[in-house]
Amino acid sequence: MTFRLPPSDFTRNTSLSGIVSTMTMTIAEPSQHTNSITVVGTQFCALHPVDLIILRNVKSQEGGNLVVTDVNGNIVFKVKGTLLSLRDRHLLLDTNGDPLLSLQHKILSPHRRWQVFRGDSSDSKDLLFSVKKSSWIQSKSELDVFLAANTKEEVCDFKIKGSWVERSCIIYIGDSYNIIAQIHKEHSVQRKDFGKGSFTVTIYPNVDNAFIAALIFILNEINYDSNSND
Structure with a gap:
C-alpha cells in the first residue's frame, strides 16, 4: 500500500467550470507530480483531476446500491449489498463485477465505525482502513479515516468534513488543509437516467479513485443511519 502526500501547494482557489453553482471551491492543478495516494491500487490513480458521477439507490438494469460513472455515463464502480448480512456488508465491484473491497459496519460501534477489507475478505489481515464519526454528536458530516497500519488511531490519516445534506464535503489528508477530493451537488452532465439523487466528486x-468511491459510500450510509435514528 502506497501512501505518499502531495506537495503543500497542491491546490488553488477557483470556480469549477461547467458547474451551475455560485459556490467557489478548491480544485486541483493538473500537475504531473509523482506523489500518489494509493490504498486499493495504482491502476485507480490518474495523472489528472477526475470527475465521477455518484448515483444513489439506482433501480435500473445495472442494479446495485450505488453506481459510480464517469462524465460520459460509463460505469466505473458499483456497490452492492450481500444477502443475510448481520454487519450490513457491501462489496465494491470493478467494471467486470469483480470485488475490489468488502465494506462492513462494525456491530455495536458507538461512532458508527465501518471497516474495509481487500477483495471479498473480512479477515483482519486483509483490513485496509476504517472509518468512523469524529464525535458521537455532531451537526455536520465529519468522519475520521484510519489506515490499517495506524493501530493507535491518535491522529487520523484522512478526514471528511462538510454538509452531507448539501452534498458539499471535502476529503483532506489527516488534519491538514491538503485536499484530495471534494463532493459537490451539481454536475455538468445532464442525463435523465442519473436521477435527482446524483452528485459529483x-x-x-x-489519488486512488476506488478508495474515494468507498469513502463516499460509507459517508452516505453513516449519514443515512444518523437521519434514521434522529
Whole structure:
C-alpha cells in the first residue's frame, strides 16, 4: 500500500467550470507530480483531476446500491449489498463485477465505525482502513479515516468534513488543509437516467479513485443511519 502526500501547494482557489453553482471551491492543478495516494491500487490513480458521477439507490438494469460513472455515463464502480448480512456488508465491484473491497459496519460501534477489507475478505489481515464519526454528536458530516497500519488511531490519516445534506464535503489528508477530493451537488452532465439523487466528486491527480468511491459510500450510509435514528 502506497501512501505518499502531495506537495503543500497542491491546490488553488477557483470556480469549477461547467458547474451551475455560485459556490467557489478548491480544485486541483493538473500537475504531473509523482506523489500518489494509493490504498486499493495504482491502476485507480490518474495523472489528472477526475470527475465521477455518484448515483444513489439506482433501480435500473445495472442494479446495485450505488453506481459510480464517469462524465460520459460509463460505469466505473458499483456497490452492492450481500444477502443475510448481520454487519450490513457491501462489496465494491470493478467494471467486470469483480470485488475490489468488502465494506462492513462494525456491530455495536458507538461512532458508527465501518471497516474495509481487500477483495471479498473480512479477515483482519486483509483490513485496509476504517472509518468512523469524529464525535458521537455532531451537526455536520465529519468522519475520521484510519489506515490499517495506524493501530493507535491518535491522529487520523484522512478526514471528511462538510454538509452531507448539501452534498458539499471535502476529503483532506489527516488534519491538514491538503485536499484530495471534494463532493459537490451539481454536475455538468445532464442525463435523465442519473436521477435527482446524483452528485459529483472531483478527485485530485494521483489519488486512488476506488478508495474515494468507498469513502463516499460509507459517508452516505453513516449519514443515512444518523437521519434514521434522529
